[in-house]
Amino acid sequence: MAERLIVVGGDGAGMAAASQARRRRDRDDLTIVAFERGHFTSYSACGIPYWISGVVPERDQLIARDPATFQDEFDIQVRLRHEVTGIDLERREVVARDLAGGGEVREGFDTLVYAAGAMPIKPAWAHIRGGGVFGMQTLDDGAALRDWLDGEPKPRRAVVIGGGYIGVEMAEALIQRGLSVNLVERADQPMSTVDGDMAELVADAMRGIGIQIRTGLAVTGLEERDGRVSAVVTAEGPIPADVVVLGLGVRPNTRLAEEAGLPLGPTGGIRTDRRMRVPGLPGVWAAGDCVETLHRVSGMPVHLPLGTHANKQGRVAGINIGGGYATFPGVIGTAVTKVCDLEVGRTGLRERDAAAAGFEFVSVIAESTNRAGYYPGARPMTVKLIAERPSGRLLGAQIVGWSEAAKRIDTLAVALWNGMTVDEMTALDLGYAPPYAPVWDPVLIAARKAVDALAATS
Numbered sequence: 345m346a347e348r349l350i351v352v353g354g355d356g357a358g359m360a361a362a363s364q365a366r367r368r369r370d371r372d373d374l375t376i377v378a379f380e381r382g383h384f385t386s387y388s389a390c391g392i393p394y395w396i397s398g399v400v401p402e403r404d405q406l407i408a409r410d411p412a413t414f415q416d417e418f419d420i421q422v423r424l425r426h427e428v429t430g431i432d433l434e435r436r437e438v439v440a441r442d443l444a445g446g447g448e449v450r451e452g453f454d455t456l457v458y459a460a461g462a463m464p465i466k467p468a469w470a471h472i473r474g475g476g477v478f479g480m481q482t483l484d485d486g487a488a489l490r491d492w493l494d495g496e497p498k499p500r501r502a503v504v505i506g507g508g509y510i511g512v513e514m515a516e517a518l519i520q521r522g523l524s525v526n527l528v529e530r531a532d533q534p535m536s537t538v539d540g541d542m543a544e545l546v547a548d549a550m551r552g553i554g555i556q557i558r559t560g561l562a563v564t565g566l567e568e569r570d571g572r573v574s575a576v577v578t579a580e581g582p583i584p585a586d587v588v589v590l591g592l593g594v595r596p597n598t599r600l601a602e603e604a605g606l607p608l609g610p611t612g613g614i615r616t617d618r619r620m621r622v623p624g625l626p627g628v629w630a631a632g633d634c635v636e637t638l639h640r641v642s643g644m645p646v647h648l649p650l651g652t653h654a655n656k657q658g659r660v661a662g663i664n665i666g667g668g669y670a671t672f673p674g675v676i677g678t679a680v681t682k683v684c685d686l687e688v689g690r691t692g693l694r695e696r697d698a699a700a701a702g703f704e705f706v707s708v709i710a711e712s713t714n715r716a717g718y719y720p721g722a723r724p725m726t727v728k729l730i731a732e733r734p735s736g737r738l739l740g741a742q743i744v745g746w747s748e749a750a751k752r753i754d755t756l757a758v759a760l761w762n763g764m765t766v767d768e769m770t771a772l773d774l775g776y777a778p779p780y781a782p783v784w785d786p787v788l789i790a791a792r793k794a795v796d797a798l799a800a801t802s
Contacts, residue, residue: 346375350438350453352428354380356651357632357658358459362420364662371419377451378420379440381427384483385411390651392486397517431604455627455665458601462594462633462649470590474568477588480510492587499586503576505563507534509681511591515555516683526556526583528563538742539694542728545744549686594649596634611636611647618671620661631657638674641692641739642701648677678757680750689753692740692760704733706797712786714748716778725749727790736765736798755787766794
């Protein structure tokens, strides 16, 4: 009889695990069933803001593989609109509720992949009876927001609560849709994934496209009128709103996992080993935004919910389930985004992360241009490096600038991944031509400046 693999969660991590397992084991040897509570599988959640704005015209462009493809090409059964409500590890059984047809489904398993992702943080004050308040975690969330924006009466005023990646990207998307937008952030800066000096550059760009930014301001409630949200309540008074987008971050979706006895780490994510196995539970694997992982620089467990990590972790789990061998070596938190044409990149530790991890360090900021200064289209670029003192090992980097800025973070990510010092980085043989870089690339200029700062403090 074929073994049974049950996958909880039908997005990046879960379906990557299922696909990789199938590539190594045929249908007579392994039956694969995936449960997904939403309407879609294997889609780009990161692309939702660009669909909302209209840059990506069609929803289905965000979907990599639909359930029919998984069935036809991989013989993987996908049960959409099925929410797993219980996991019994002793009986090796999952229980799911059919959200569309009603009733309950029970499925036995030999192997389980828990890939339930993350849940948007939604405080008690964000729950109202009326419509117009949206989290932005799944493609279903994006579809609901699109319907609201396209409906009648047409929303004119938007408030985005939270200034992280989702908040910033959604604020821009709503500006592009023609709405007036207020972004409210409890901290003293938007884009907390970078240090304050770099975040101010981002804030300036946001204001430049018409986004009103209110930092250091806590939201305490929502007002509604005629069954629709009408205002966001703050200590400084209400902010009128016809639509509210919550960008307050996410937490690992681990309630079922915890109830079933899967171990959680200090971040609230599921603990796994390097092969994505759940320790102490044979045949149980976990991957994606519901797990915690090792930060390769700080050596500390972290929860970094990014699609890049989820797909890699799912692939590792699936290879191992299929009889191969693969490991996930950890993360350094590389990420990029944009505000209009301003590009933002970061990798490794921020100053506060380095301090919390106990490092002594120097940080430097270098100003340069994305191309040779005389070449048409040359624009400013700001590079920040954080280096350990006295070793000079790179600990983190941030870049804010115009075209050709964000992907330069990949150069710094590779240097960071391989433990390079800033002194070693000054000799990197990077590509040069006036349309693409000055003769001294901004990365090299920043590395030289870090070497000088280290020398001054030795």
